[in-house]
Amino acid sequence: MQYAKLGRTGLDISPIAIGCMGFGDPSHGYPSWSLDEDASRRLIRHALEAGINFFDTANLYSNGSSEEILGRSLKDFAHRENVVIATKLSAPMRDGPNSIGLSRKAIMTEVDMSLRRLGTDYIDLYQIHRRDRTTPWEETLEALNDVVKAGKVRYLG
Template sequence: MEYVKLGNTGLDVSKLCLGCMSFGVAERWLHPWVLNEERTRPIIKKALEAGINFFDTANVYSDGTSEEIVGRALNDYANRDEVVLATKVFFPMHDGPNGSGLSRKAILSEIDNSLKRLGTDYVDLYIIHRWDYDTPIEETMEALHEVVKSGKARYIGASAMHAWQFQKALHVAEKNGWTRFVSMQNHLNLIYREEEREMLPLCREEKIAVTPYSPLASGRLTRDWSETTHRSETDQIQKSKYDATAEADRLVVERVAAIAEKRGVPRIHIALAWLLQKETVAAPIIGATKISHLEDAVGALSIKLSPEEINLLEEPYVPHQIVGFK
């Protein structure tokens, strides 16, 4: 495993982050394909054995059960001081007017709830899952600063927003001497590259680590166009992100396949290698529902694409509608 600094910090993270949205109790989540605890633990154990030290979950994943399952596994298999554990806050966790969002009340309540479920005294990275249009950013940034100063989080990050919003949050923190975001978890892959327009240049300028989610476009970059999986047939979020541009994306997927075949490697190696060679990308967030998914992702670290291969992969891309946030 290779390790990099997380943005402009001294924190070392593995160049792959294991995303834990696939772990939880299916009956308490909108995705019927998530893995239960028995099937999750071997994947987490294998990730640790492979040198992955960076794990990402969220309070909303499977109604908190992802945090519970991940927390128990890491407590059993890992040295907490070596694990970089991230979780997120924003989406509704209970009914009522204060059950979601990024108010001071919500943030200070939800960090405690997450820590309890995770079975730890602190998280290494506390991420706002979306932009809250109903709460002043000053209130959010001050509350996050208090979370860090109280020792409940080491760093803070953001996810899925417009570049102008992220810049505003960074400015507010700097102006008031509050903790700044160190990472941006955004939507980025070979068939969705809209983040290259503004967010990636901003992160490069501000020395922010980019930790892309959906790096394989929910698996579309790794299989034949006609092939389906249980997830692809039932994941409505995936359909909303990619179905509208499926025909335009097909050529990109076919070029991933062609380069992989020529090199004699799995397609996942090519899709991840493209991301890993981007200057601002620290650690793509990979999902795994099988041990083989994890092993294939780790293998991508040894791939170095040529400029000609990168150009071949990027050339067919067409502009896409913004998806993932509003």
């Protein structure tokens, strides 16, 4: 497999990414048509064997179980330094006034929860899934910069 740079970074990614929206428990969460864990693991292993190293998920996919399945699968089938994990935030993950959006509080909470679900100590690409019109961009961008400086995230999108 030939690899390409991610945008204007030095990060090498496969030209094909595996979107993980369809991994999770089909009985709950979003989307309802998700593959169960066994089927998801087979797909992830096949992708790795084909040289695909780029996996894209989000905190909200199947209420976080997509991240959990991806993390367990990559731990079993790959070396962490050989894969690129992208995940996203901004969706509500629990009840409460600060459980949604791109506030500093939400970002700091969600990055730690995604790291726990993925079973890793860093995320390669952390992406804003949806714009938050109620939080100033300065607050959002400063918090995102801080998660990079803390070593929890390598790149932002």
